[in-house]
Amino acid sequence: MPHTLKAIVGIGCLALAALLFVHLLRGQMPPNACVTLTSGRDTICQIEVWGEPLMIKAGFNTVMLANPPQPGTVRIYRNGLRMALVSDYEIVNQMVTFTVPLQPDDTLLADYRF
Numbered sequence: 001m002p003h004t005l006k007a008i009v010g011i012g013c014l015a016l017a018a019l020l021f022v023h024l025l026r027g028q029m030p031p032n033a034c035v036t037l038t039s040g041r042d043t044i045c046q047i048e049v050w051g052e053p054l055m056i057k058a059g060f061n062t063v064m065l066a067n068p069p070q071p072g073t074v075r076i077y078r079n080g081l082r083m084a085l086v087s088d089y090e091i092v093n094q095m096v097t098f099t100v101p102l103q104p105d106d107t108l109l110a111d112y113r114f
Contacts (some may be wrong), residue, residue, distance in 0.1 A: 047114055048073075054096070054108035061102055065094040069112035077109040 047067075054063040056078075065074075074091055076083040078098075083089050089098045096110070 002087060034111045046114070049114070050111075052110045054110055056102050056104065056106055056108060059102055060098045061099075062095055063102075065096065065110055065112065067112075067114040068094050069114050073111075073113040075111040077107075077111075079107050 014090065028078060049067070052066060055064070056063060069091070074085070074096075076089055078088070083098075085091070089096050091097075100109075
């Protein structure tokens with residue numbers, strides 16, 4: 001899936017949009033990530049990432065998100081199934097720790113806002 005800038009709303013997002021576009025051109029964004037830029041009355045800019053692939057290291061139950069997420073916005077998918085916070089994983093800052101050991105052939109994707 002190609003990178004997509006879904007929407008750019010408000011002057012506060014223009015500088016960030018330009019920076020993201022440069023990263024996109026340089027190939028520095030995750031290949032499956034879609035990014036949405038939005039703004040509202042109370043926020044200058046929010047970025048929502050869909051489908052960020054998470055890298056699994058053999059022997060570890062912890063993976064790291066590329067950006068610090070806003071609280072309550074993280075959704076983790078393991079092999080296509082949505083995981084439940086607390087019973088399947090915990091998150092502290094950018095670190096996601098799974099309660100069941102990760103397997104080398106697991107596929108992990110994350111959706112979140114930052």
